[in-house]
Amino acid sequence: MIDFIQNCIDGVMIGSGYALLAIGFTIVFGVLRRLNLAYGPSIMLGAFVGTLLYVQFQAQILTVAIATVIGAVVVGMYVERLCFWAIRRGAAIASMVSSFAIWMQLEEVAAIILPERTYPFPALTEMAPLEIGPFFLRSEPLVMFVVAVALMAVVHTVLYRTRFGLAVRAVSENPSAARFMGIHIDAVMFWAFALVSAIGGVAGFLILATDQQVTPYFGLWVTFKGLIAMMLGGMGSLPGAILGGLVLGVVETQSLWYLGADYRDLSAYFLLFLILIVRPGGIMGQALPERERAADRRV
Amino acid sequence: MLRVEGLSHNFGGIEALVGLDLVIAERDVVGLIGPNGSGKTTLLNMITGIYKPAAGRIRFRDREISGLEPHEIVTLGISRTFQNLRIYNRMTVSDNVWVAQHSLPGVGLGELLLARADNERRDRAEVERLLELVGLIERRDSLAQDLTLPDQRRLELARALVRSPDLLLLDEPAGGMTPVETGTMAALIRDVALPGRACVIIEHKMDMISALCGRICVLNFGRKIAEGRPDDVLRHPRVLEAYLGMEGMSHA
C-alpha cells in the first residue's frame, strides 16, 4: 500500500511535466486545429542548445534554462512560419504532414549538433529528498512539480485574464467570427505558438534537469508523452491536458514498479489505445460526440 | 409513402425541429420553405439518416427508417442533393455519375473489382443517358470542380437520378443561380426529375416553388406553420410574418 501511494506521489510529480507538454499540444490544436508534430523535436533542439552551453562553457543552470526556452521558441517560430502559416488554411493535412517533415529534419539537425548517445544536463537542485512519514519526495521532481504548477497558473492567467488570452480563446472557438471581430488571426496564431514553445521549453528543461541527462531520443519521447497525455485527458481540453498528464505519470510509475522497465512504455501506449477505442473523448470529453457529418469535408 | 410523425431534434439545446408531421404520397411534389435556420435541411438530414431523431418517427412505405444508417436508407429508394453542393471535385463528370451506381443491386464484390464487359458497357451507357438528359454530355471528361455552378447542380441532379429513386429530396437546387439559370433549372427538374416520383424541394425562390409544387409546407423555428396549395400558403399571414425582414423571399 505504501508503495502504491509512493508511486502515486512520484507519478503526480512526473506527470506535472507531462501535463505542461500536453497543454502545449492542446493550445496549438485549439488555435490551429492541427497537431504540431514538430513540437517534441523543437523542444529537444532548445535543450541541445542549453546542453551545449553546459558542456562546452560550464554554464550555470539558470543560463541553461533560459537558453533552452529561447532555443525552443526560435525553432518553434521556424516551424510555425514554414508549416502552418505558409500553408493556406484549407490544407490541414498538408500542414500536419509538413510538420512531420520538419520533425525529421530537426531530428537530423539534433543528431549533427550533438552526435553522442547521451549528454549530462545540470541537476535541478542539490537538496536532499524530503521525508513525510513513510514517503520520500525526491527534490528534483518536487521542484519540477512546483515550477510546473506555477507555470500552469501563469498560463491560466494569460488565457483567462488578458486580452491576448481572450483572443486565443476566441480564435479557438470560431476563427471566422474572431476575424470579423477584428482579431488579427495570423498574429494570434504566431504568438500562441510562441507561448506554447516557451511552455515546452520550460517543460523540457524541467524534465531533463530531473533526469540529469539528455539523449537524441528526447524529441520523439516528448511528442509521445505530450500526445498521450493530451488524448487521455481529452483533446482540446486544458483541464483534460493536466489530468491526462498526471494520470499518465501515475500509470507509468505504477507499471514501472509492478511490471518492470520493459512494460512501462507499453502500458502507456496500451492505455492510450484503450482510451481511444472505448472513450475517444478522453477522461474529460464526451463519450462519442454526434458525428459532425455536415462538416465532413476533406482537404 | 413517406410519413413523418411528431419529429423532433435538437442540437445541444437548440431546437431544430419540434413535433413535425408531414405526409408525402407517391408522386407528390412538395415544396418546403421557411426562413434560414427553420429546420428544412435538418428534416432532410433526418429522413436520410444523418441524424437520429430525439423524438418522433419516420416511416417510408410502412417501414420505420429513423434508426437506419444513411447507406441503408438510400437503397430503399430515397435520393437527395445538397444545399452546399456535394460532388466529387477531383473526379470527372461522368465518373461522378458512374460511382453512384456502385451500390445498385447486382453489383457485388466481384463486380466491384472486375466488372464484366457487357455490364460495364451497359452501366456506362446509362451514365451517358443521364448526362444527356441533364445536358452535360459535352463536359463528360471535365473534372467536376471545373464546371460552372449551374452545371455542377445539374451534375448533382443526374447523380441523384441514378437509382431511379421513388423519393427525391432537392435542397436548394437553384442555390446561387441567376434568375435565368433558375428558370432553366426549374424546367429541367420539371421535365427530367419529377415524372414518376415524389419530390420534396427546399427553395427560397417562390416562383420556382409555385411553378413546380402542388403543395407547400412552411417551417419556422422548427415548427410547421402552414401547409397547403401555393397560392394559399404564400398569402398566409403567419407565413408573411415569418419572412418579414428576411431576405429569403425573392421572386427569382
Added chain:
Amino acid sequence: MDDYVVSVLSNIGMISFLALSAYLLLLTGEISFGQQAFFAIGAYLSAIATAMWGWPLWSALLLAAAAAAAAATVIGILTLRLRGLYFSIATLAFAEMVRLLFVIFHYQVVIDGEPVGPDGAEGFRDIRWVFENNVSAAEYMVIIYVVLFIVVALFFRLERSRLGSIFRMLGEDTLLAEMQGLNVIRFKVLASGIAGFIAGIGGAFYAHFTTYLEPQIFNVMLGVHGLLYGLIGGLGTALGPLIGVGLDIGFLEAIRAIQGYRMIVFGGLVAVLLIFMPRGILDEERVHWIRMTWRRWRNAAR
C-alpha cells in the same frame, strides 16, 4: 552493376511496399502512422518461418503477409470508426505497442548448436535464407521488383475498377459516399487489410535482405517516412509514392555532398513542396491532365 547500386535499388523496392501501404489508406482519407507495425509483423514472421521452421521464402512471404493483413483488419475494425485525428493517434499507439512487444518477445530454437530466433531487444540474427539458397544480391533485387511490379499493376487495375473509385470517394467526401449507399467502415477496413498485406510483403523482403532484425528499426520514423512518400509523390496514382521513395532514397542518396544531411534536405523539400502542391507532385488533377493530354495526342495522331 555494383553492389552499392543494387543495395540502394533493393532498398527503394522494399520501402515502396511500405509507401504503397500507407498510400492505400491515404486514398480513403485516413492517415495511418502505424503501417510499420505490419511491415514488422511481415518481417519477423517470415524470418521465423524461414530461419527457424525451414520454410521456403515464398510460403514464408505469403504467411507473413496474410498475418499482417489479418492484424490490419482487426485493428481497422477497432479504430476506423474513430474520427480522423483519433484514428491516426490510435495507429501510432498500436504501432509502438507492436514494437515494444517485439522488445519483450523471445522465441528461439537451437539449430546446429546455436540459438536462432528473435531475442527481444537483442534482435534476430542470421536470417540466412538468401545465402543458403545461393541467391545473389542482384537476383534478390529482381525478385523484389517483379513482385513490386505485380503489386503496382494490381493498383492500376484497382484504379479502373469500382472498388478503386470507392476508396477515392471515401477520401474525398465520406458523407456523400454514404449517401450513395456505401458502407464506409466496411470498405475502409477492407482497405486496411489490403494495406496490411502489402506492408507485410515489404517487411518479409526486408528481413531477408538485411538478415538482421531488431525492434528499433520499426519505429515511428519509418512509418512517417512511408506516409511522406505518398504525400509528396502525389495521391493521384500508385506511381506517386514510388516517386516519393525514389526521391528520398534514390535521388537524395545519390548526392554525395549531402550525405549526412539527407533528412534535413528531404524534410525541407517536403515542407516547401507542400506549400505549392498540397496533394503532392502527381495529384489527381495532374494525373487527369496527363490522361487527357495523352488521349488528345493519341486521337490527333490518327
